[in-house]
Structures are given as structure tokens and as C-alpha cells.
Amino acid sequence: MAKIVILTGAGISAESGIRTFRASDGLWEDHRIEDVATPEGFGADPELVHEFYNMRRATAAAARPNAAHVALAQLERAPQHQVLVVTQNVDDLHERAGSQHVIHMHGTLFGHLCHSCDHRWPAPAISTAHDLCPACHQPATRPDIVWFGEMPYRMDEIWTALRGADLFVSIGTSGNVYPAAGFAQDAMRTGVATLELNLDRSSGSHIFDESRQGLASVLVPQWVDQICTAKPN
Ligand code: APR
Numbered sequence: 001m002a003k004i005v006i007l008t009g010a011g012i013s014a015e016s017g018i019r020t021f022r023a024s025d026g027l028w029e030d031h032r033i034e035d036v037a038t039p040e041g042f043g044a045d046p047e048l049v050h051e052f053y054n055m056r057r058a059t060a061a062a063a064r065p066n067a068a069h070v071a072l073a074q075l076e077r078a079p080q081h082q083v084l085v086v087t088q089n090v091d092d093l094h095e096r097a098g099s100q101h102v103i104h105m106h107g108t109l110f111g112h113l114c115h116s117c118d119h120r121w122p123a124p125a126i127s128t129a130h131d132l133c134p135a136c137h138q139p140a141t142r143p144d145i146v147w148f149g150e151m152p153y154r155m156d157e158i159w160t161a162l163r164g165a166d167l168f169v170s171i172g173t174s175g176n177v178y179p180a181a182g183f184a185q186d187a188m189r190t191g192v193a194t195l196e197l198n199l200d201r202s203s204g205s206h207i208f209d210e211s212r213q214g215l216a217s218v219l220v221p222q223w224v225d226q227i228c229t230a231k232p233n
Contacts, residue, residue, distance in 0.1 A: 001082050002227075005158075005165040005192075006072060007183055008087045008094070011172020011199055012216045016063040018091055022174050027056075037147050046129035046142075053143040054126050056090070057109040061125070065097035068171065068220035073098035075224045084161050088173060088180050090145055105152040105180065111144030120144055152179060162187055169195045169223075172216050175204035184208055197223060 010020035021028050035041045036052040076083040076099055085094050085102045090109045094102045107113075112123045114133035121134055123143065131141040146152050162168060168187035175181045184194050184207045196202065196211040197219040205211040212219055 001080060002166045003082045003161075003164060004075070004084070004167045004169065005161050005183075005187075006083065006085045006169045006171060007173060007180055008072075008085060008089060008171045009173025009180070010089060011174075012068050012220070013063065013066075013089055013091055013093055014172065014199075015066045015068070015215065015217045016091075016093055018059055018063050018089075018093075020172075020174075022176065033148060037145075038149055039147055040149075042142060042147070049143070050127050050129055053109060053145065057123065057125065060091035060093075060109050063091065063093060065093040066217050068216035069093045069097035069099070071221040071224040075228065076101060078228050081227070086158050086161075086180075086183075088177070103154050103158060105146070105154060105158065107143070107145040107153065109143065109145070112141050113144040114138065114140045115142050116140035155179065158183075159186070162192065163190045165192050167193045167195065169197065170202075170204075170208070171197045171220060173198070173202065175202040195223070 014020050020026050031052060036049050042049045072085060075081055083101060085099050086105055087094055087102060088106045090107055092110055110123050111120055113120050114136060116138040117133060117136040119133055119135035127141060130139050133140050162183055168183060170184060173180065181204060184204055187194050188207060194208040196205055196208040197216065198213060199215065200213055201211065
């Protein structure tokens, strides 16, 4: 059974209508990272940060999985492959397409976290800086999102899966944000085969054994079809 670890980024959800971050029309053109995606920004203006994530939660809730998400869920169901999706995305489109083995290393728009007692609970559609934690009753509600300067979730599990994989595939990420940006190099050093599927060449394209350029909704179903119909060696 081939073990496949798949890293996804904003590019896989772009065709579902969710903006990427670093394109000319990306989210970071309209919002300063320091204001909305750091603990310091949250400390300075929690209401602004809640509004930013309320807006993103509404967009994600209205979006539908596209052919790329669906193809990855199909791949997971194929008996000859063991698939783990590690996503930097905070939408839930992988799960809604049917993927069951998904790690949200940057958190989720659909969760809240108490910055006083660490309790987690589902996020309502709209949240405010005055919302109380249901466990400790403090007004300490924050989105369950990993901000710049914070440690991504479940990294030990991710490194173990990556180093034990037969294939690492990176889909729709610009390779600008670590630690995810270092996965391909780490996989390569441990002898794991690597493939990139992205709209254009990323800063790390040269590291991969193979890099294909195009839309995720086209490239991902093509690649899934290719490996599901390949004859075993
Ligand atoms: N199909 C495939 N790739 C696409 C598509 C598409 N339809 N549209 C865009 N892309 C590619 C872009 O070419 C780009 O390389 O997706 C990539 C998106 O890059 P970013 O906007 O930088 O998003 P991402 O790599 O996911 O960002 C990583 O940065 O700000 C943080 O926490 C945020 O998780 C995010 C992290």
C-alpha cells in the first residue's frame, strides 16, 4: 500500500471562490497580516480580528468543494493508497468533499479557542470580542486559527507521516510560509518522492522531483486518475 502525504494550500480552494493570500487580488492586499493574523494584532483590536474571521467564515460556508477536493477524497477511498491530507487551509472543503484523514495545521474557521483556559468549541456564524468562553466564562474567545508567530498544530504527527511516506504531493501553495514550506525538502532528504501541482511555479518548485503547472481542478483529478489506474510494479 502506497503511503501518500498531501499538503494543500489556498490554491486548491481558489476555484471554489475562496481568495488566496498572495495573488494581486489576494487577502493580504486588503488586510495587514500584523493586524489580523498575529496575537499582537488580536491584542490591539480583537473586534477587527473577529470581523475578519466572521467574513472569511461566511465565505467558506457558502463555498462548495471543487473537482480537486473531490478527487482527493476519491483517492483516499482507493484501497491501494493510504492518504493523509495536511492542509494549511482553514475552510472545511476537504471534509465536505469526503476526505476523512485531514490535519488542519493552521486551525479552522469553524472553531473557537479560549485564550484564558484553552477550551475549544464550535464557532457560531458571527462572533465578537465580548463572547464568553463556555467553560471558564471569561471574555477570552478567539478564532481557533494559528497566527503568525504561533506553532502550527499536530507537527509531530505530520513529520512522522511525511518521513514514512512513499510520496509527498504539494497542491496550491506558494511555499512562502514555514514549516509547510520546508516539507518538500524534508521529504527529499528522507528519500520520499515529491510532486508539485500548482497554478504557476512556486519558490520551491526546483526542489520537487516533478512540478506540474495548471488549475487544481484539472491537475488533481488527472493525477488521481493516473495513479489509480497505474499498474503496480
Ligand atoms: N489551482 C492551483 N493552484 C492555484 C490556483 C488554482 N486554481 N489558484 C492559485 N493557485 C496557487 C498560486 O499560484 C499560489 O502559488 O496557489 C498558491 C497560493 O499561495 P498563497 O496565496 O501564498 O497561499 P498559501 O500558500 O496557502 O499560504 C500559506 O500563508 O498567510 C498564510 O496562513 C495563511 O495558510 C496560509 C499560508
